[in-house]
Amino acid sequence: MRIATRFIRPPRSVWRSLLSASLAAGAMNAHAAIPASERAVLLALYAQAGGSGWADHAGWGGAAGTECTWHRVVCDAAGDHVVQLALTSNHLSGTLPSLAALIRLRIANFDSNDLGGSIPALAGLAELESFGVEANHMTGSIPPLAGLTHLNHFSAAYNDLSGPIPPLTGLTQLQQFFVLQNRLSGPMPTLTGLTHLSIFNASDNQLDAFGDVSGLANLTYLRVERNRIAGPIPSLAGLSNLLLFVADDNRIEGPLPDLSDLVHLSGLVLDHNAITGPLPPLGGLAALNDVVLDHNAMSGPIPDPPAPNHLVAGISTLCPNGFTPSTHPATNAAWNSATGVSPWNADCDPDRIFRDGFDSD
Template identity: 40%
Template sequence: MSVAASAAALLLALAASLALLASAEPPASERSALLAFLTATPHERKLGWNTSTPACRWVGVTCDAAGSTVVALRLPGIGLLGAIPPATIGRLPNLQVLSLRSNRITGTIPDDLLQLSALRAVFLQNNALSGAIPAGVGRLGALERLVLAHNNLSGPIPFALNNLTSLRSLRLEGNRLSGKIPSISIPGLAAFNVSDNALNGSIPQSLAKFPEDAFAGNLQLCGTPLPPCSPFFPSPSPAPGMSPIDVPGAASGKKKLSGLAIAGIVVGAVLAALLLLALIVFCAKKSRQQSGAREGPKAAAAAGQTRGVAPPETGMTTSSSKDDMGGGGGGTGTSGSAAAAAVAAGAGTGEASRLVFLGKGAGYSFDLEDLLRASAEVLGKGSVGTSYKAVLEEGTTVVVKRLKDVAVARREFDAHMEALGRVEHRNLLPVRAYYFSKDEKLLVYDYLPNGSLSAMLHGSRGSGRTPMDWDARMRSALSASRGLAHLHSAHNLAHGNVKSSNVLLRPDYDAAALSDFCLHPIFPSTTTRVGSGGYRAPEMVDSRRPTFKADVYSLGVLLLELLTGKSPTHASLEGDGTLDLPRWVQSVVREEWTAEVFDVELVRLGASAEEEMVALLQVAMACVATVPDARPDAPDVVRMIEEIGSGHGQTTTEESARGGTSEEERSRGTPPAVPTP
């Protein structure tokens, strides 16, 4: 009987414990935080969270063994839409695992998530998060897994990640992160991936152990395990006043050479130079003898005079008098100057190469050597090449575009650049200089510090930035239209690559400038290089043959971008990825939901120009007509936009065509008309 009584008592105690466990519940504050999160975040799947069932039994919610607190929240792929509401998930103080992957979450990473000191794993991949990775992530000392892949995150990778000493997996691939990779030295880090971003510079030695795939898709990254860094535009640049011997690693390499080895190198170099000089003298003497025997003294004298003739007048100016060698802009003179030969190095074709200035670029006072010594910062990479911000020693700042896959010969390249150098308009950014050699083709532009229209429209949305108001957008629309109309009517040139990243802003918005115009003739024919990314007209099949009507189509997409705030390159507007921007706008307007088209940032700003917005929408829809002949010409687009709101632009098309040079030079920072002494 005593055994039976003991068993009964044990069963009774067990039942009581189970009942107590079943009734255990997280604090009311955690329940209300979860309900607030779900209520404020639209979602496609019904989760069945309600107050009649314990929170620990809700879908996606995991509690600790005692059922007294929430330790995990897993809601992957349930159709969550919009930003993570503040003061919701951040009120779960013991949360260890957060998984909201494969939803449509937007906005930035909330600050209150960075207060959850117990977090061990964060999975936010495959969403639409934007803004920077906050440096406060370094406060999550218990974090073991951080996965933010395939979002729209931008800015640098924070060095504060080094504080996460327990981190075992860091995945940031498929974002828009930029800058250099910090030296992350975490002993237990076993998985690392930053591929398909916009990172630049050399890969830190502490991360060189990871495979090449972990860094692929960053065109400006170099070093192990990727190919070694190029000496052109070195990154990072030495600090001002720092000699090469002061660069880390330079002195250690030099110490490895003994005095005997250095002496041998010097002697060998001297002998090689003497031998080369003797060979040159011998060849020159023999050439003169043969020329005299064949043509007589009179012909020889004529040849000697020709060698001293300056290059013919072509409207272009070389960087300095020491560069009077042929091959740039039609020059035929020759020179034995060692300095000129040094500048010409790298041509690789037997003809000299130099920096050739065009139009008002003659007001710049630097040469190629100055340019190659400049400190350089990657501004971005596009379909035609990579752009650098180059700060010269004298303080001048220019933009250098390093072209890739140029498909034309030197003479054709020279002629085309000379034609582009004649283009001058306040709403166009012309080429100021160029350099052509076998291995390098460079274009030099004025530097506009205000950035691009694309960055202004789409950069770091929701992170406290000041959005573009309606007046600024209308001025940008006018600027782009006027620049395109001038190209078409005054120079009979098609732009070929109209897009928001090629609209560069100045302090006065009505002087924004179209850049990268008419570069298509120097590249090989392709269906994907120029005019792609949602801006290309449907009839375009050859990138080297854009038409005026194709330009107008691209301008129409740009106007829709200004109106909707949506980028044509991310046009999966309903989540299915099937509609481009013009077709999406057409579908919305067809259902008589026109108000749904306009950018929510304009609505938040309280824009009161609904009539103007609708009128500009009609202009944009005319520009993106499927049939090219149904589209207006660029000058007509300018006229229609000016009629919508005359107060948005400070000058009309006729006024900008007549003059305005001084205002243009003030807004652009154009160099003086004559070279600086």
């Protein structure tokens, strides 16, 4: 429920005081001197990333003591250290220099530019909270992230990165991790212990195995579709806030794990794999909107829909698989509605599974 609040205008004397304080802080920062090593990083960034062609490069390259006034450079209150570089969508090109000397850096955002080369080492940036190079042309591997105990957001999606995802163990503040649409390989890292993690998206890569995900009570989105993941789905126990689990177009084998803890799950998308066994009971998954399981090798009678049933009409897909109809007419009617096919099992011809294959890469 929205609670209305009345805006009370402060006296003019208060506004004058705030304005004076702001101007004083700006003047202080304009003349404060960051360390020469930090200035050198900024100058290297300007030189290596095509600074003269940036959409806005106001102030960059100015005299010592003006660095905190340069466009999208933020310093701490005393003007002693750079704490933020927010250069998203600013026509950066070329490569990133070493950032190691920016010892107080908390936010580094280079998303949506034309940067190439590799991601610089991050391991020594002990105060780093957010790092983004999304939507560039970065190559090479993701550098080690060990020791970044304040990191809560990491995005390197939409690049040309390769190699494994580094271990995420110990990144206890991590909330969002985006590496989709690269060429990353090897196993998905273990996520257990990342108790603040909300989003993990590594779709459209070349990962070949799941990592442990159990017990992540804050995880809401888990996306690993269009990889090369083989083997079974790991335990999903404790994922009580998971909203969306998408792992279609892989090589997943074995039966589905128990789903009963996924009480907020709205979407289950696992089509085009080699999953076997029955569809587990769905009775307690009242938030479920769609179930996409076609092109697997599942079998057994279709279970009752969730109760209450919020499956959206016409968007679930269950066949081809080896599912058989329920003995309860109401259950079959509910799946007819959810799939938009009547009867819902019209395409669940077991022979078709092996005739057409699993359509995985």
